[in-house]
Amino acid sequence: MKQRKFSYLVMVAVLFGLTMLMSACDLGGTASSATPNSGAAASNTPAGGAATSSTPATAAGAAIRVGLVTDVGKVDDKSFNQSAWEGVKGAADKNGYKANYIETADQKDYATNIQQFVSQKYDIIVTVGFLIADATNKAATANPGIQFIGVDQFQDPTKSPKNYTSLVFQEDQAGYLAGALAAYMSKTGHIGAVLGTDNVPPVYRYGEGYRQGALSVNSSIKVDTIYHEDNNAFNDPDWGSKTAGTLISNGADVIFGAGGKTGNGALIGLAQTAAQSGKTLYAIGVDTDQYLTVPEAQKYLLSSATKGLSDGTSTLVTMAANKQAPGGNFTGKVGLAPFHDLDSAVSQATKDKITKLTSDIASGAVKTGVAPVKPAK
Amino acid sequence: MEDQSISQSAPAAEEADTSQSRGLSAGVDDQLAPSTGGGKPRPSRSQAIFSALHSLLVPFLAVVTALLIGGVVIFISNVISPPVSTSPLYGNSPFNLTLRAYQGLWVGAFGSFDNISATIVTATPYIFGGLAVALGFRAGLFNIGVEGQIALGSLAAAAVGFNPAFAGLSPWLLVPMCLLAGCLAGAIWGGIPGLLKAQTGAHEVITTIMLNYIAIQIVSVVVNAVKPGNGQVRTPDISLNAHLPVLIATSTGLKQIHLGPIIAILAAIAVYWLLWRTTSGFELRTVGTNPSAARYAGISVKRNIMLAMALSGLLGGLAGAVEVTGVNFYHSQGFSAGYGFDSITVALLGKSNPFGVVIAALLFGALKSSAPSMQFYAGTPQDVVSIIQALILLFVAADEIVRYIYRVKSRGEEKVVLTRGWGG
Numbered sequence: 001m002k003q004r005k006f007s008y009l010v011m012v013a014v015l016f017g018l019t020m021l022m023s024a025c026d027l028g029g030t031a032s033s034a035t036p037n038s039g040a041a042a043s044n045t046p047a048g049g050a051a052t053s054s055t056p057a058t059a060a061g062a063a064i065r066v067g068l069v070t071d072v073g074k075v076d077d078k079s080f081n082q083s084a085w086e087g088v089k090g091a092a093d094k095n096g097y098k099a100n101y102i103e104t105a106d107q108k109d110y111a112t113n114i115q116q117f118v119s120q121k122y123d124i125i126v127t128v129g130f131l132i133a134d135a136t137n138k139a140a141t142a143n144p145g146i147q148f149i150g151v152d153q154f155q156d157p158t159k160s161p162k163n164y165t166s167l168v169f170q171e172d173q174a175g176y177l178a179g180a181l182a183a184y185m186s187k188t189g190h191i192g193a194v195l196g197t198d199n200v201p202p203v204y205r206y207g208e209g210y211r212q213g214a215l216s217v218n219s220s221i222k223v224d225t226i227y228h229e230d231n232n233a234f235n236d237p238d239w240g241s242k243t244a245g246t247l248i249s250n251g252a253d254v255i256f257g258a259g260g261k262t263g264n265g266a267l268i269g270l271a272q273t274a275a276q277s278g279k280t281l282y283a284i285g286v287d288t289d290q291y292l293t294v295p296e297a298q299k300y301l302l303s304s305a306t307k308g309l310s311d312g313t314s315t316l317v318t319m320a321a322n323k324q325a326p327g328g329n330f331t332g333k334v335g336l337a338p339f340h341d342l343d344s345a346v347s348q349a350t351k352d353k354i355t356k357l358t359s360d361i362a363s364g365a366v367k368t369g370v371a372p373v374k375p376a377k
Numbered sequence: 378m379e380d381q382s383i384s385q386s387a388p389a390a391e392e393a394d395t396s397q398s399r400g401l402s403a404g405v406d407d408q409l410a411p412s413t414g415g416g417k418p419r420p421s422r423s424q425a426i427f428s429a430l431h432s433l434l435v436p437f438l439a440v441v442t443a444l445l446i447g448g449v450v451i452f453i454s455n456v457i458s459p460p461v462s463t464s465p466l467y468g469n470s471p472f473n474l475t476l477r478a479y480q481g482l483w484v485g486a487f488g489s490f491d492n493i494s495a496t497i498v499t500a501t502p503y504i505f506g507g508l509a510v511a512l513g514f515r516a517g518l519f520n521i522g523v524e525g526q527i528a529l530g531s532l533a534a535a536a537v538g539f540n541p542a543f544a545g546l547s548p549w550l551l552v553p554m555c556l557l558a559g560c561l562a563g564a565i566w567g568g569i570p571g572l573l574k575a576q577t578g579a580h581e582v583i584t585t586i587m588l589n590y591i592a593i594q595i596v597s598v599v600v601n602a603v604k605p606g607n608g609q610v611r612t613p614d615i616s617l618n619a620h621l622p623v624l625i626a627t628s629t630g631l632k633q634i635h636l637g638p639i640i641a642i643l644a645a646i647a648v649y650w651l652l653w654r655t656t657s658g659f660e661l662r663t664v665g666t667n668p669s670a671a672r673y674a675g676i677s678v679k680r681n682i683m684l685a686m687a688l689s690g691l692l693g694g695l696a697g698a699v700e701v702t703g704v705n706f707y708h709s710q711g712f713s714a715g716y717g718f719d720s721i722t723v724a725l726l727g728k729s730n731p732f733g734v735v736i737a738a739l740l741f742g743a744l745k746s747s748a749p750s751m752q753f754y755a756g757t758p759q760d761v762v763s764i765i766q767a768l769i770l771l772f773v774a775a776d777e778i779v780r781y782i783y784r785v786k787s788r789g790e791e792k793v794v795l796t797r798g799w800g801g
Binding site: 074101103113231 | 495597598601609629631632704705709745746748749750752753756758759
């Protein structure tokens with residue numbers, strides 16, 4: 001009986017303690033950033049003073065606050081989420097904004113995660129990925145005083161409010177660069193691409209841009225672009241790997257993999273074939289620098305057709321902070337990732353040509369000639 | 378023939394019920410299911426309250442212990458990799474951040490009416506899922522297939538909901554149709570392993586796991602066949618007439634309390650009523666505790682296995698249907714990821730008691746819906762919530778640990794037979 005009493009005592013004491021803790025302390029964070037010197041915040045966060053003094057204070061005393069809501073996944077995914085966060089953080093560090101993020105665990109949390117920043121009166125809210133576009137559009141419509149930036153989400157400007165700017169990319173341009181590089185590097189005059197479904201417009205643009213880029217360098221080059229069938233298009237690494245193997249045995253020596261895990265499978269498949277056969281083979285990744293995301297293929301990964309997510313996000317955040325966000329779709333820069341391990345394999349002449357092509361595409365001097373979506377048959 | 382023997386054994390069953398609630402079944406039953414016979418003196422009110430408190434003690438201490446250890450984990454994680462956000466966390470000590478993480482948890486779960494609403498809405502699928510698993514446990518069956526049953530229930534409800542042929546129907550007709558479709562899909566998907574076990578002896582743990590994979594692929598095929606042309610892999614939106622009515626609106630219009638939580642509570646009452654107030658329920662529980670004795674008493678074990686699995690699947694299907702008609706309004710590939718498995722934790726935490734399940738589900742709802750808030754206020758990775766959940770499960774499943782730490786004596790009667798071994 002004594003022991004029982006002891007455990008009830010523990011139960012009551014813990015309950016009481018928790019209640020006191022929760023009700024006594026307010027969350028200094030909201031208070032300290034709005035009014036840095038309020039007593040409660042200071043007592044709750046001893047280091048709070050250091051925090052406020054280390055950040056360049058704006059004239060009004062309240063720094064611009066930027067919140068980022070990730071697509072489902074982690075903020076350090078070495079892909080879209082991470083690139084967008086690096087852009088936000090870069091702009092924040094440079095200009096003295098304060099930045100915070102929430103990782104989305106489930107699609108149905110998109111709206112509530114955005115709302116978390118809205119209810120804390122953040123000035124700029126950045127959301128990542130096209131699946132979160134609906135929730136972003138709704139939140140932007142409901143909160144005209146807050147600037148919203150959608151990373152990699154195409155919007156219909158006639159249906160979106162002015163305080164919502166989308167960062168979009170012309171995948172055909174990135175694909176064009178990758179194709180040109182592949183054509184310069186190919187010894188066999190035969191290159192390939194393993195892609196997700198061409199019913200998804202960005203994938204189609206990557207694939208066709210790749211073809212046009214390669215043909216612009218060598219009009220007689222053989223380009224095989226293989227699209228996955230519709231079902232499970234981005235989640236089929238086995239198919240990606242096998243298809244890369246088939247292309248290689250048919251003579252292709254550079255493979256562009258674009259299509260989530262399917263594309264990654266192609267990169268890994270190429271690396272395995274190259275390691276076994278001893279052939280000189282090159283893989284080209286997509287979206288972000290895949291040297292970091294697909295370590296299995298590092299030795300053979302020539303480059304990646306990248307979207308300038310960090311750069312574009314940083315630019316838009318800075319524009320939004322200065323109340324200059326353009327609204328609508330804002331086209332970010334595309335390019336190629338560093339050559340990493342294969343830097344010495346690429347001749348200086350090729351590097352120069354790629355650099356020139358990159359700037360010509362950015363300036364509009366070179367057009368890819370790729371339709372935005374697959375033309376209906 | 379079978380029926381006759383059951384009806385004949387019914388009085389005997391009533392008799393057995395008395396000893397059942399005293400000896401074999403869970404301790405919680407003592408309060409929640411007063412025995413019908415007169416063999417046992419009724420406990421006094423204070424004794425009853427004390428006893429009820431006692432049965433809550435171990436789960437409560439398990440949660441507290443899990444939160445304490447979770448705090449240590451958060452502290453260590455803060456030391457090893459400080460949060461990268463620059464505001465409002467910058468410059469906080471790891472200890473402060475740990476406190477703030479739990480404040481964030483509290484605020485995120487209960488800090489405002491909107492947050493309480495989100496907690497309840499998030500808890501709803503766990504109530505159904507927990508009930509599904511608990512019902513199986515009571516019949517001695519381990520339904521790991523709730524995941525697949527939820528997915529198919531959700532898909533079936535969505536299929537009825539977005540079907541243009543039904544779009545014009547009144548909500549009074551369409552909502553029940555969606556829910557029924559979900560129930561039916563779940564019941565079939567749960568009934569298959571029941572049938573297999575009853576007829577062939579195939580163990581339900583294996584068959585339900587395998588059926589999960591099949592369900593996921595069915596969903597994939599169907600969703601890809603009907604997806605709208607916006608690049609998203611999901612069904613079209615269900616008709617507005619198929620939406621569950623919102624009972625209490627929130628200021629943001631997000632995660633509003635819809636009819637689902639009410640249905641969930643009614644389901645808990647129904648499961649309780651079935652198990653402890655009907656002959657079928659008594660048979661289910663008897664099969665769960667001792668199939669040989671049940672067979673000897675003239676209870677059809679096969680029939681009850683099939684019934685229990687179908688009902689369990691029905692609850693799982695209902696979880697999916699309510700989620701589609703109340704929260705998501707479409708079914709997307711991978712929507713249910715994890716609900717079915719978390720439901721097992723919920724059922725264990727609730728000691729397979731319907732009302733225990735409701736409380737456990739609310740706890741899970743609070744943890745899940747406050748994870749973003751923890752991250753917002755303290756930069757805590759949301760995985761920490763999963764760690765806390767796992768710790769809770771550990772301490773509930775292996776309650777000797779908690780009993781040892783807090784010197785709680787076992788009363789030696791709180792064991793529920795969860796599942797039997799191979800071929801049992």
